[in-house]
Amino acid sequence: MPPSSDLFQPIQNQAGQNDSLSSTPVVHGVPLVSLRQILPDKFRAIFPYELFNAVQSKCLDVVYRTNDNVVVAAPTGSGKTAILELAICKLALDRGYENFKIVYQAPTKALCSEKARDWEKKFSHMNLKCAELTGDTSLAEMRRVGDASIIVTTPEKWDSITRKWQDHRKLLQMVELFLIDEVHILKDMRGATLEAVVSRMKTIGANVRFVALSATVPNSDDIARWLGRNHTNQQLPAHRETFGEEFRPVKLQKLVYGFDSNSNDFIFDKFLDQKLPGLIARHARQKPILIFCFTRKSCESTAAVLAEYAADRPDGDKLWPVPSQRVPVLSRELQEIVGSGVAFHHAGLDVQDRVAVEQNFLKGQLGVICCTSTLAVGINLPCHTVVLKGTVGFMHDRLEEYSDLEVMQMLGRAGRPQFDDSATAIILTRAANKDRYQKMVSGKEILESTLHLNLIEHLNSEICLGTIQDLPSAKTWLGGTFLSVRLRRNPNYYQLTGTTRSPSGVDDKLEEICERDIKQLQEAELVVTQDTFRCTEYGRAMSKYMVEFTTMKLLLQIPRGVGMEVLASEFKEFRFKPAERALFRELNQSPLILYPIKEAVTQTGQKISLMIQAHLGCVQYPDSSEAAKARRQLMVERKLVFERLNRLVRAVIDCKGHDRDSVGTKTALELARALAAESWEGRATQLTQVPNIGPVGMRKLASKDIRTVLQLVDKEYDEIERLMSRQPPFGKNLRAHLDKFPRLAMDAAVVGHRLQPKSEEPVLIEVKATLRYLNRKESPNWNNRVPTLTFLAETNTGTLVYFWRGSMRKLDMQAGFVLKFPVGLREAKDKVICHFSCEEVVGTIVHPSKAGSPEYHDDGDIEDSELILAAEQALAHSSMKQTPMVTAEIDIDEYPSVEELIDMDDTGEQIADRRLFESRFDWQMADGSATTFVAEAL
Numbered sequence: 001m002p003p004s005s006d007l008f009q010p011i012q013n014q015a016g017q018n019d020s021l022s023s024t025p026v027v028h029g030v031p032l033v034s035l036r037q038i039l040p041d042k043f044r045a046i047f048p049y050e051l052f053n054a055v056q057s058k059c060l061d062v063v064y065r066t067n068d069n070v071v072v073a074a075p076t077g078s079g080k081t082a083i084l085e086l087a088i089c090k091l092a093l094d095r096g097y098e099n100f101k102i103v104y105q106a107p108t109k110a111l112c113s114e115k116a117r118d119w120e121k122k123f124s125h126m127n128l129k130c131a132e133l134t135g136d137t138s139l140a141e142m143r144r145v146g147d148a149s150i151i152v153t154t155p156e157k158w159d160s161i162t163r164k165w166q167d168h169r170k171l172l173q174m175v176e177l178f179l180i181d182e183v184h185i186l187k188d189m190r191g192a193t194l195e196a197v198v199s200r201m202k203t204i205g206a207n208v209r210f211v212a213l214s215a216t217v218p219n220s221d222d223i224a225r226w227l228g229r230n231h232t233n234q235q236l237p238a239h240r241e242t243f244g245e246e247f248r249p250v251k252l253q254k255l256v257y258g259f260d261s262n263s264n265d266f267i268f269d270k271f272l273d274q275k276l277p278g279l280i281a282r283h284a285r286q287k288p289i290l291i292f293c294f295t296r297k298s299c300e301s302t303a304a305v306l307a308e309y310a311a312d313r314p315d316g317d318k319l320w321p322v323p324s325q326r327v328p329v330l331s332r333e334l335q336e337i338v339g340s341g342v343a344f345h346h347a348g349l350d351v352q353d354r355v356a357v358e359q360n361f362l363k364g365q366l367g368v369i370c371c372t373s374t375l376a377v378g379i380n381l382p383c384h385t386v387v388l389k390g391t392v393g394f395m396h397d398r399l400e401e402y403s404d405l406e407v408m409q410m411l412g413r414a415g416r417p418q419f420d421d422s423a424t425a426i427i428l429t430r431a432a433n434k435d436r437y438q439k440m441v442s443g444k445e446i447l448e449s450t451l452h453l454n455l456i457e458h459l460n461s462e463i464c465l466g467t468i469q470d471l472p473s474a475k476t477w478l479g480g481t482f483l484s485v486r487l488r489r490n491p492n493y494y495q496l497t498g499t500t501r502s503p504s505g506v507d508d509k510l511e512e513i514c515e516r517d518i519k520q521l522q523e524a525e526l527v528v529t530q531d532t533f534r535c536t537e538y539g540r541a542m543s544k545y546m547v548e549f550t551t552m553k554l555l556l557q558i559p560r561g562v563g564m565e566v567l568a569s570e571f572k573e574f575r576f577k578p579a580e581r582a583l584f585r586e587l588n589q590s591p592l593i594l595y596p597i598k599e600a601v602t603q604t605g606q607k608i609s610l611m612i613q614a615h616l617g618c619v620q621y622p623d624s625s626e627a628a629k630a631r632r633q634l635m636v637e638r639k640l641v642f643e644r645l646n647r648l649v650r651a652v653i654d655c656k657g658h659d660r661d662s663v664g665t666k667t668a669l670e671l672a673r674a675l676a677a678e679s680w681e682g683r684a685t686q687l688t689q690v691p692n693i694g695p696v697g698m699r700k701l702a703s704k705d706i707r708t709v710l711q712l713v714d715k716e717y718d719e720i721e722r723l724m725s726r727q728p729p730f731g732k733n734l735r736a737h738l739d740k741f742p743r744l745a746m747d748a749a750v751v752g753h754r755l756q757p758k759s760e761e762p763v764l765i766e767v768k769a770t771l772r773y774l775n776r777k778e779s780p781n782w783n784n785r786v787p788t789l790t791f792l793a794e795t796n797t798g799t800l801v802y803f804w805r806g807s808m809r810k811l812d813m814q815a816g817f818v819l820k821f822p823v824g825l826r827e828a829k830d831k832v833i834c835h836f837s838c839e840e841v842v843g844t845i846v847h848p849s850k851a852g853s854p855e856y857h858d859d860g861d862i863e864d865s866e867l868i869l870a871a872e873q874a875l876a877h878s879s880m881k882q883t884p885m886v887t888a889e890i891d892i893d894e895y896p897s898v899e900e901l902i903d904m905d906d907t908g909e910q911i912a913d914r915r916l917f918e919s920r921f922d923w924q925m926a927d928g929s930a931t932t933f934v935a936e937a938l
């Protein structure tokens with residue numbers, strides 16, 4: 001029979017003796033509570049056991065019998081989830097079937113998915129629906145959030161929702177319970193988001209109860225102080241319960257080995273391989289082992305080392321379980337080692353092999369898996385021993401020490417409550433880091449804030465949100481953060497010189513910080529002071545697209561009327577390794593690089609620019625191992641680079657739109673389109689947007705003078721096959737895709753006009769643009785998405801006069817979609833030029849129908865001479881004051897999720913959001929008596 005945990009079934013009193021006289025078992029001094037006695041029947045199914053364990057029993061009163069905020073710090077596996085579930089039951093008990101929302105926050109999507117799955121089942125009988133809202137949230141899930149009582153989400157996602165507090169006011173006001181899992185991530189870089197989100201919820205949510213769970217930390221009292229007892233008693237700390245290692249159901253022995261070494265991480269990794277057999281022999285007790293390695297290659301080579309070691313040992317002297325039958329795997333490398341009970345597991349492995357490795361490990365046929373850290377979050381593979389072979393992993397494009405959360409998740413795999421009463425975690429690191437990991441695993445590391453690292457960005461966001469309106473409210477907000485709690489305790493850590501420990505000293509400092517940062521935001525024109533602080537359009541773009549302050553200042557320096565050349569050199573973040581320089585210099589010579597670097601290629605920003613251009617232009621990499629390596633590296637970095645670029649470009653679109661700079665807006669829109677489509681506009685690379693056309697097919701078509709998708713859409717399938725030298729049914733399949741490619745059309749005409757003689761824009765015309773699509777077989781639907789469209793009108797002097805963004809669904813097949821807008825003209829030669837395209841598909845832009853030869857649509861029977869007269873009058877008008885232009889809210893959650901929200905809009909329920917997608921630039925019009933018109937409708 002497997003040993004069972006004394007935490008869950010102990011019947012001992014405080015003195016550790018059997019308490020046969022009492023009917024209440026006592027564990028570690030805590031009388032265990034029977035579920036039967038406490039909970040109504042409807043809640044009992046949620047807790048599939050008879051007794052609450054010691055941790056749960058101790059927390060029961062405060063969680064289930066009060067509405068106060070609670071912080072619980074306890075070891076992994078001690079049954080903390082039940083505490084959150086009890087808080088949910090308490091709310092359900094108090095509120096019955098009333099409408100309320102519960103938000104559960106966990107730091108990773110994997111944890112969220114696990115929790116959502118679990119709670120969906122557990123709470124369905126109580127009619128509490130559960131919806132997951134993470135970065136990957138699909139359209140259907142977005143809808144379910146409105147319906148659900150429990151929203152399972154990450155801090156980042158909830159941050160983006162609450163940043164749009166005005167739009168989601170109704171949703172946020174319904175939140176009554178806020179559950180924070182793994183609150184100790186406050187000290188990780190991502191902790192600042194959690195801190196900002198919780199501090200915001202404290203400010204905007206009048207009556208939210210917070211229940212926070214933490215791993216063991218020495219200063220959980222600071223978390224309690226931060227959350228406060230409840231909304232009205234912020235000066236009192238939240239209730240707090242802490243539990244030590246003795247409450248861990250499977251005892252975990254934690255060992256940290258530090259090794260002196262000056263060698264690089266790769267050589268150090270090899271060195272650690274040699275240490276493994278001895279350590280395993282000493283600690284693993286012949287039970288299953290997971291070894292976390294920093295690269296796929298390291299997984300494979302470590303597995304090979306261990307298999308070889310096992311093969312050399314005499315029979316019966318095994319260090320880990322070995323197979324009693326054949327383990328079927330496809331990979332040749334795996335086939336060579338599984339016989340020794342060893343395997344590797346990483347994302348590069350065939351799915352079938354991954355499953356085989358997992359299942360055979362669970363069945364005891366394999367004894368060791370060497371895996372990358374992703375296995376720690378995705379799959380439940382408990383084992384007896386976990387080894388962290390080295391403590392660095394790839395983060396973005398570089399090797400970085402693992403975060404606390406990553407380490408905890410890896411260590412969390414040690415211990416199999418069903419089989420073991422003990423487990424072992426071994427961390428192998430450099431001697432210099434030993435202390436850090438020892439503190440981390442022993443729970444002795446003080447939890448500090450990271451909010452100060454991005455404080456100015458957070459202040460800007462809170463001003464945009466209206467949480468901060470003036471200096472006193474800025475101080476109140478800052479005073480309600482975890483940072484302020486820690487500042488009082490450890491001012492030196494935050495390098496706040498001149499701070500004293502006296503409360504008034506810290507208060508003065510907080511005020512000083514607020515004043516300093518808000519002044520900087522004002523100087524950068526991100527914030528203005530009217531009656532209250534307000535974000536400018538620039539500040540709003542910075543908050544919406546999460547752009548750093550220094551980057552935002554750079555973006556604002558982009559000159560008016562900028563073309564692609566300048567934008568393409570704006571991104572300089574990543575590392576440029578000396579070994580890569582020759583390659584990027586060579587890439588820079590390619591004719592497919594549209595914006596080559598003119599000076600020597602030495603800067604990281606130049607590397608990023610070339611990387612993007614090489615990708616968008618399908619540039620072939622030179623045939624060398626260095627190039628192959630750089631290309632692989634590019635694959636790793638690409639998602640991150642593109643995601644970051646996308647945010648920056650979106651911010652530029654908003655800022656340039658606000659400046660009425662049509663050239664800058666068009667350039668940024670074009671870049672955004674190219675990034676989404678992974679191809680430049682106007683180049684043959686656009687053909688690679690079509691499924692089944694890769695770089696080779698693209699080159700073949702280009703050599704036959706087919707350079708755009710629109711040139712291809714009219715071809716018959718057999719011609720396509722001939723052009724591309726392919727066999728049936730290639731052509732038919734491709735045709736099916738091509739039928740859905742958006743084929744846009746537009747008519748534009750001047751439909752009204754009037755003169756406003758004394759104005760600097762003496763002519764006011766009304767333009768009517770009709771947007772259509774020409775697809776007849778199927779309505780356009782590209783990559784399984786209904787495309788989002790953008791329409792932009794500008795004058796020939798580069799002034800943006802109208803902008804619209806919306807869904808293809810708005811276009812009626814016959815009637816299209818009509819936009820009407822007035823445009824003020826200054827001179828007779830002024831023209832209005834319209835552009836219409838898909839937002840994320842290149843090759844769809846509708847070009848001017850008669851470029852260079854203006855086409856007048858005269859609905860008003862007005863002579864040109866009248867216009868010239870009006871223009872002369874206007875020139876005589878001395879005031880050149882610019883007519884004010886107000887941009888309506890364009891509030892799109894994150895690109896490319898425009899679609900999701902448009903769909904919500906279509907339900908009719910979220911009607912308030914409709915304006916978000918019909919962004920309209922309005923301006924005041926002066927009164928005029930005479931009438932005339934001109935326009936070039938293209």
Ligand SMILES: Nc1ncnc2c1ncn2[C@@H]1O[C@H](COP(=O)(O)OP(=O)(O)OP(=O)(O)O)[C@@H](O)[C@H]1O
Pocket residue numbers: 008049050051052053056075076077078079080081082412
């Ligand atoms: N009172 C109890 N009696 C028996 N089993 C329990 C009890 N409470 C929890 N468990 C079981 O213990 C296991 C661990 O519980 P849980 O996942 O809640 O721990 P945790 O502290 O949240 O862990 P982690 O820190 O990994 O999130 C689960 O399988 C759960 O069903």
